[in-house]
Amino acid sequence: MKRWILAAGVCSAALIAGAAQAQISDDKVKIAVLNDMTGVYADPTGMGSVEAVRMAVEEMGGKVAGRRVEVIFADHQNKPDIGASLVNKWIDTEQVDVIVDVPTSSVALAVQDITKRKNRIFLISGGGAAQLTGEACSPTTAHWTYDTYALAQGMGKAGAKILGDSWHFLTVDYAFGHALEQSLTEVLKANGAKVTGSVRHPLNTADFSSYLLQAQGSGAKVIALANAGGDTANSIKQAQEFGLPQGGQTLASLLMFPTDVHSLGLQAAQGLVLMDGWNADRDDDARAFAKAYMAKTGKMPSMIQTGSYSAVRHYLKAIEAAGTDEAKAVMEKMRATPVNDAFAKGGKLRADGRMVHDMYLMQVKTPAESKGPWDYYKVLTTIPGDEAYRPMDKGGCPLVK
Structure with a gap:
């Protein structure tokens, strides 16, 4: 009887441990930056946004909730069909958890439709159409930086x-x-x-x-x-x-x-x-980020690049607070927590997906x-x-x- 109780206890502990680990899907958090790498928006987005996202990940020590964070990226060439194809592949076969940036509103609208249907978070920094938080809004979108x-x-x-x-x-x-x-x-x-x-x-x-x-x-x-x-x-x-x-x-x-x-x-x-x-000259936090970014890239960050940094930083902190990377649970924590960082002070994420901050x-x-x-x-x-x-x-x- 004692051996049976001991075995049952070990089994229960294993199940509990397994359940805790399962809170972070695939044992990692995978971030995909999608933007214009070579075209008209390459300078204010492009690899500069990738670098800004990496800076947010580095601030978290490269991990969240004890799991590693991976950053990938691709060029959507300002074409909705290419952007949609990449995002479908990322979600269906590469276990991507969040899509970031996406300038060119026609691409952003196509991506938002996919992330809404497939329950993935979409952190928009580059796309600007106000429609994204209007009739096309999504429960898993945060429109971060600006809109029309x-x-x-x-x-x-x-x-x-x-x-x-x-x-x-x-x-x-x-x-x-x-x-x-x-x-x-x-x-x-x-x-x-x-x-x-x-x-x-x-x-x-x-x-x-x-x-x-x-x-x-x-x-x-x-x-x-x-x-x-x-x-x-x-x-x-x-x-x-x-x-x-x-x-x-x-x-x-x-x-x-x-x-x-x-x-x-x-x-x-x-x-x-x-x-x-x-x-960039708002306060010490803004100036410090601008200085650190320029040391890495040789350029002043655009609001889109800084917004990508801020959105990912807030997202990762929300995963820590929620104890999971499940999209709706993370979004709930993101909406409940004010945004106070190098990009915004006292920012707030609304139910329609709009992050409200000073312009x-x-x-x-x-x-x-x-x-x-x-x-x-x-x-x-x-x-x-x-x-x-x-x-x-x-x-x-x-x-x-």
């Missing part, structure tokens, strides 16, 4: 007063650009400005001449660049060649990154106004104002998160009761 609604709110309210009362759009022709144009148009009109029209260009185009001539011919006081990455830099360069600023038209970039300004140079970019989700209206410094390499921005105003982001009950997310 917040960009439009900041630029529209201030821009209508400061930059001019007539606007014309130069818009990249896919979901991100369309959403940004629509959102900003609504804000501009609500603040007394008129929109004279828009012209749309393909993603990653080299020649903006015909589009800029149409914008120039509109006579609008402000040309709003509803694009990003290399498209923004190229459109600004060519707008100067065609004399739009010299003719009195102001260029307003709705989404720019430090690498864009670095490429243009302060002489060309000075005075441009833009929205940003991260202020910043920035202006590019003049060469005389800059104190050195990568010192490019000054803050015109800080927009509190609750004012920047769409109210949760206005987006059409079916998760909102």
Whole structure:
């Protein structure tokens, strides 16, 4: 009888130990960074986002809940079918637990559909369409860094007063650009400005001449660049060649990154106004992350790269708190815990997937104002998160009761 009781006890202990180990699937946490590695968004995302994610993993000692953390990555080439194929393979055959970054909103929307159906967490830093936390929302998505609604709110309210009362759009022709144009148009009109029209260009185009001539011919006081990455830099360069600023038209970039300004140079970019989700000079935490990242890469991180770091860091801490990597349990802990790190202070993750944090209206410094390499921005105003982001009950997310 004693031998039977002892054997039963050993067996029970083994079962308990096995159950505890099973809380972390496949005995590891696997993170997949998916973005543009070689195209128009490679500078603000690309391998820079991979490095930022690795920094978050390193802060955790390379482990979470006693299990190792693995980081993989791939290039979606800004194509939804390629992005979807990679994510299906990662989840079905490589046991990936979380997808990170994903610029190009059309790709992000395709990926979100997959992660929602397959119960995987999706940490969006690069994709910007507000639709991601609207009618397309998912219980396993955290939209971390910015969205088209917040960009439009900041630029529209201030821009209508400061930059001019007539606007014309130069818009990249896919979901991100369309959403940004629509959102900003609504804000501009609500603040007394008129929109004279828009012209749309393909993603990653080299020649903006015909589009800029149409914008120039509109006579609008402000040309709003509803694009990003290399498209923004190229459109600004060519707008100067065609004399739009010299003719009195102001260029307003709705989404720019430090690498864009670095490429243009302060002489060309000075005075441009833009929205940003991260202020690298906000406090000691932000400055320390920027310094550490630059030591590794030689570049100032973009808000997307810093957002990827922050989202993964918060995710890993949530796994520790939950004691499991099961998606919905981790998301519950992520929503319950404020975000306080190098990216955001007092950030909060809502039921619709939106992470609410402060946004910043920035202006590019003049060469005389800059104190050195990568010192490019000054803050015109800080927009509190609750004012920047769409109210949760206005987006059409079916998760909102």
